[in-house]
Amino acid sequence: MQIRTETQTPAETGALGARLASFLRPGDIINLSGDLGAGKTRFVQGLAEGLGIRGQVTSPTYAIIKEYRGGAMPLYHFDVYRLDRLMDLIDLGYEDYFFGDGATVVEWGDKFKEVFPSSALTLELIRHDATDKRDLTFVFSDIRWQAVVEAALR
Ligand SMILES: Nc1ncnc2c1ncn2[C@@H]1O[C@H](COP(=O)(O)OP(=O)(O)OP(=O)(O)O)[C@@H](O)[C@H]1O
Ligand SMILES: [Mg+2]
Secondary structure, three states: OEEEEEEOOHHHHHHHHHHHHOOOOOOOEEEEEOOOOOOHHHHHHHHHHHOOOOOOOOOOOOOOEEEEOOOOOOEEEEEOOOOOOHHHHHHOOHHHHHOOOOEEEEEOHHHHHHHOOOOOEEEEEEEOOOOOOEEEEEEOOOOHHHHHHHHHHO
């Protein structure tokens, strides 16, 4: 199933993340796909804000994984852009995050599709040259996400 929307500004993308965050549960996993500058990190900043996490959220491109605590639940933020091998993700202990006590978001998750359970939500962001508009498509097979995404878009 898919639900499409678009945002016109970075603030709008953040606000959508913040609204979605209020419906998250521990163990939720979101795969963020989309090109450089599509708005993946901006969306995660919104999620963090929605969970009540204070402090700056930046792309963990070099760190690969960052943990944010102090909100409604821990937020685990992966950016696997620089990871080439599945083994590296396994060595990082990704399963402890994915199936742990927080919500997980993975920038460039499509590189390692095989690690995502069927219950995961995928968000594809598409950037258009010379405009701030972003096309956002939520893709999922777990029916729960339909209610969550619809509520977040309301
Ligand atoms: N509608 C929009 N939604 C989100 N970001 C937007 C939008 N319009 C413009 N932007 C700008 O696009 C950039 C998105 O950057 P961001 O770091 O979120 O992208 P990213 O997908 O995480 O990239 P990377 O793959 O490098 O990590 C920001 O500079 C932001 O201000
Ligand atoms: Mg990013």
